[in-house]
Amino acid sequence: MPSYQPWVVLLVAFIGNCSGWLFCFNRINSTGLARRHTKRIEKIFVACCFSLPSLVLIIDWDSIQRWMLAAQWWPNQTILFSPWAISSFVCLAVLGPSWIQSRCGLRGSPNLLSETMVTHHVGNQLPAGSAGDRLTKLLDSIPFNEISRLEVNHKQLRLLRHLPAAEGFKICHISDLHFTGQLNIDHYQFVVDRVLEFEADLIAITGDIIDYARCLPWLEPVLGRLQARYGCLFLLGNHDRRLSDVDEPARILSQLGHVDTGKRDVLIHTPTMRISVSGNERPWLERHDCAGQSNLAGVSQDTTRAFPELRLGLSHSPDQLPWARGLALDLLLAGHTHGGQVRFPLIGPIVAPSRYGSRFASGVFARAPTLMHVSRGIAGTHPLRWRCLPEVSLLTLHS
Ligand SMILES: [Fe+2]
Known part of the structure; x- marks a missing residue:
């Protein structure tokens, strides 16, 4: 029977993955680069955002399948999963607090x-x-x-x-x-x-x-x-x-x-x-x-x-x-x-x-x-x- 731990880890890792690429997407558009370069780089960021998690699932599919059935927080014997998930968690830990703070600013100013x-x-x-x-x-x-x-x-x-x-x-x-x-x-x-x-x-x-x-x-x-x-x-x-x-x-x-x-x-x-x-x-x-x-x-x-x-x-x-x-x-x-x-x-x-x-x-x-x-x-x-x-x-x- 599938356990909930793998789903929690995968969801948090995917949110962290998206937050990192979204950070890059927003910033590239704030540079003075020519539009044609910006658009090309934008497409690379969007492609990476979705293709990296897909690649992790394809390469480590057997290990992830076994993990989904075990009540464990982390899979065994994976190749790409650990570096991808850890880097995604780091993105979330670094970017999350300032993003949450920025939501407060959008509520409106007393001025x-x-x-x-x-x-x-x-x-x-x-x-x-x-x-x-x-x-x-x-x-x-x-x-x-x-x-x-x-x-x-x-x-x-x-x-x-x-x-x-x-x-x-x-x-x-x-x-x-x-x-x-x-x-x-x-x-x-x-x-x-x-x-x-x-x-x-x-x-x-x-x-x-x-x-x-x-x-x-x-x-x-x-x-x-x-x-x-x-x-x-x-x-x-x-x-x-x-x-x-x-x-x-x-x-x-x-x-x-x-x-x-x-x-x-x-x-x-x-x-x-x-x-x-x-x-x-x-x-x-x-x-x-x-x-x-x-x-x-x-x-x-x-x-x-x-x-x-x-x-x-x-x-x-x-x-x-x-x-x-x-x-x-x-x-x-x-x-x-x-x-x-x-x-x-x-x-x-x-x-x-x-x-x-x-x-x-x-x-x-x-x-x-x-x-x-x-x-x-x-x-x-x-x-x-x-x-x-x-x-x-x-x-x-x-x-
Ligand atoms: Fe505009």
């Missing part, structure tokens, strides 16, 4: 004072739906797939620094639009309509705007409509790098009057304060005039004492949080991780292209002196989402 949200089923509200091609239409029809939905949320954020001049300032944060053609232009016009309803003081787009050159003609009719009192800021992400001329979308958006913070830091003056905005497109792009350093450093030091200043950062990846803290930014806006795209009950997201894994998949995170908001984004190249609604956010700042 998110309140949040209200409205969910739209965009695909149902548009006459021709949201899907731009047959595959997306098919995937959109899968129950619980949320790709053609949109959460419009309003978050009240308390800054980590006392800055009364920023009280009530409203920033609309959008990210990861991924103009691919999978979602049609009407879907994006719907998103822009919701953004304009916010009547934000400032709009910030944190990268991954366009994947394919065939969608360049969408930039003007969609993003050209974005207007806010103090302008619309943007920078590029790793997917924008897929275009043969990566500067082209930036050029078009600049011609539309939007501010390219991937190229240069800027100062914005309001009646009560000034806002210094720093952009960071690393590790994928280095378009910045000052090689990632702020060209405003001297200006800030001269006059911050005389005039209150909100220090705002834009980055495609949340991995630039240490950079933001180094510059003592008050608020960092990021995207890239899409909230994990699939969020399991209780454990949340597990796949996120970040050096921190899924720790900063989406939400509000306080790491003094910086408060970071990571958007789940609007779309992605894989048209599948589960329990991870696309979002546009209005952030109202409080001191």
Whole structure:
């Protein structure tokens, strides 16, 4: 009669095996490697994750069969099982505690004072739906797939620094639009309509705007409509790098009057304060005039004492949080991780292209002196989402 011990050992070893390869999968996507290399390495990691346990079972099948019938915690006379299982247990012991700790961070930050949200089923509200091609239409029809939905949320954020001049300032944060053609232009016009309803003081787009050159003609009719009192800021992400001329979308958006913070830091003056905005497109792009350093450093030091200043950062990846803290930014806006795209009950997201894994998949995170908001984004190249609604956010700042 089969005993329970082998099943427990095999299950724990398999979880440890998956955690190790998942760790590698998430980190390779946070490097600045070219997409073709990243995708190849990704496939190797996925293949190893499933082929190694299969190989162990095939090679040691006779010993494992005998073990399943014996009330023992470990099999005898195996070749591959012991090194594989021990290395899997080590992975679990090393990675498990920090992963469990990261789940606590996903519950929410006390600096998110309140949040209200409205969910739209965009695909149902548009006459021709949201899907731009047959595959997306098919995937959109899968129950619980949320790709053609949109959460419009309003978050009240308390800054980590006392800055009364920023009280009530409203920033609309959008990210990861991924103009691919999978979602049609009407879907994006719907998103822009919701953004304009916010009547934000400032709009910030944190990268991954366009994947394919065939969608360049969408930039003007969609993003050209974005207007806010103090302008619309943007920078590029790793997917924008897929275009043969990566500067082209930036050029078009600049011609539309939007501010390219991937190229240069800027100062914005309001009646009560000034806002210094720093952009960071690393590790994928280095378009910045000052090689990632702020060209405003001297200006800030001269006059911050005389005039209150909100220090705002834009980055495609949340991995630039240490950079933001180094510059003592008050608020960092990021995207890239899409909230994990699939969020399991209780454990949340597990796949996120970040050096921190899924720790900063989406939400509000306080790491003094910086408060970071990571958007789940609007779309992605894989048209599948589960329990991870696309979002546009209005952030109202409080001191
Ligand atoms: Fe993205």
